[in-house]
Amino acid sequence: xxxxxxxxxQLEVLxxxxxRYASLQLRDAAAAEDAVQEALVAALVGExxxxxxxxxxxxxxxxxxxxxxxxxxxQAREPVVPVEADEEPGEFDELFSERGHWNERPxxxxxxxxxxxxxxxxxxxxxxxxxxxxxxxxAFMLREHLGLETGEICKELDITPTHCWVMLYRARMTLRAxxxxxxxxx
Amino acid sequence: xxxxxxxxxRLVSQGLDRGLAFGxxxxxxxxxxxxxxxxxxxxxxxFLRQAVRQLSEQPPRTSP
Numbered sequence: 001x002x003x004x005x006x007x008x009x010q011l012e013v014l015x016x017x018x019x020r021y022a023s024l025q026l027r028d029a030a031a032a033e034d035a036v037q038e039a040l041v042a043a044l045v046g047e048x049x050x051x052x053x054x055x056x057x058x059x060x061x062x063x064x065x066x067x068x069x070x071x072x073x074x075q076a077r078e079p080v081v082p083v084e085a086d087e088e089p090g091e092f093d094e095l096f097s098e099r100g101h102w103n104e105r106p107x108x109x110x111x112x113x114x115x116x117x118x119x120x121x122x123x124x125x126x127x128x129x130x131x132x133x134x135x136x137x138x139a140f141m142l143r144e145h146l147g148l149e150t151g152e153i154c155k156e157l158d159i160t161p162t163h164c165w166v167m168l169y170r171a172r173m174t175l176r177a178x179x180x181x182x183x184x185x186x
Numbered sequence: 187x188x189x190x191x192x193x194x195x196r197l198v199s200q201g202l203d204r205g206l207a208f209g210x211x212x213x214x215x216x217x218x219x220x221x222x223x224x225x226x227x228x229x230x231x232x233f234l235r236q237a238v239r240q241l242s243e244q245p246p247r248t249s250p
Contacts, residue, residue, distance in 0.1 A: 021242040092192065100190025105223035112233045122244045125237055143203065144238040150203045161204075169199040176230045 007047050011040055014057055018064055025068050025141050027134070035071050039064040065146055072138070072156055092173060106176070109184040121183060128178035132171055139164060140171035189217045191224050198228040202235065 018039065022032035042063050043050070053059050097103055115121040129137055135157070142153045154164050189197065194217045197210055206214070218225050 016246075017242070020244075020246050023246070024241055096190070096192045100192035102191045102223045106226040106230065108226055109230060109233070112230075116237060116240060119244060122237070122241060125241065141238070144235050145241065147239075165196075165200050165203055168203055169196050172199050172202075172231045172234055173195065175234055176227065179230075179234075 004047070007050075008044065010056055011043055011060070014060055015040070017057065018060060021061060022064060022068055024145055025138075026071060027137075031071050031075070035064060035067040038067045038070075042067070068146065069148075069152075069156060072142070076156070076158065091170065095173070095177075107180060107185065109180075112184075115183065124179065124183045125175075128175050128182065131178060132174060136167045136171050136174075139167040140175075143168055189213050191217075191221060194218075194221070194224045195227050195231075198224070198231060202231060 015036065018036045019032060022035045023029065026032045026035065039060060043060055046063075050056065050059055095103060109115075129141070132140065139153055139157060139159075142148045142156065143150070148156075150161055150164050150168075153159075154161050157164070159167075194214065197206065197214055200206065201210075201214070218228070
């Protein structure tokens, strides 16, 4: 089946968005490029299955998600990403007392909705994400950026559900502390 | 069962990833009733989810 030029053009317009989407998850520019390219090729081949769907971007993002997960699977086979410990003893000890109560109560975040209107805020968030250990960040982004269920994340990263929850917990606690320090506490 | 703040934050985080059991939800609510710090931390973890979902809509950073 011949692909229409119009369709091809529509796909190209979305390329920057897709690249951004893939880069957030993969941290590796070349791997992100590859995933986007694979998704675009798959979209061209599958134009017929798009016919009649409302939103091209949503459809494409769905294809891209699969390609990103494929890329992560490949990365997992060549373990460049070091495996982090299940739960380090004494983790967050500085946050909690011996009895598990806050040493310092979390401060209220003034106007979080307003932060979502500011590109500076998202830059701060990205910087905080970059500071996370690689695998913790990967699990967190699979969950919150790609929206995978914990079960799928466990399978892709070859870890137990408990390990997965620990990593997500670690990511959230670290990110909230980081944003407190670099954005909301300022 | 009374939860510590450490246990509570762990449970709040898990609540974003799996369905909590009835007992867990009750324990959480009891703790929330008297702990402002955990209520804030919980709200902030929810906010993180919201923020990350909007990340891809942002223009990419030009300089590293």
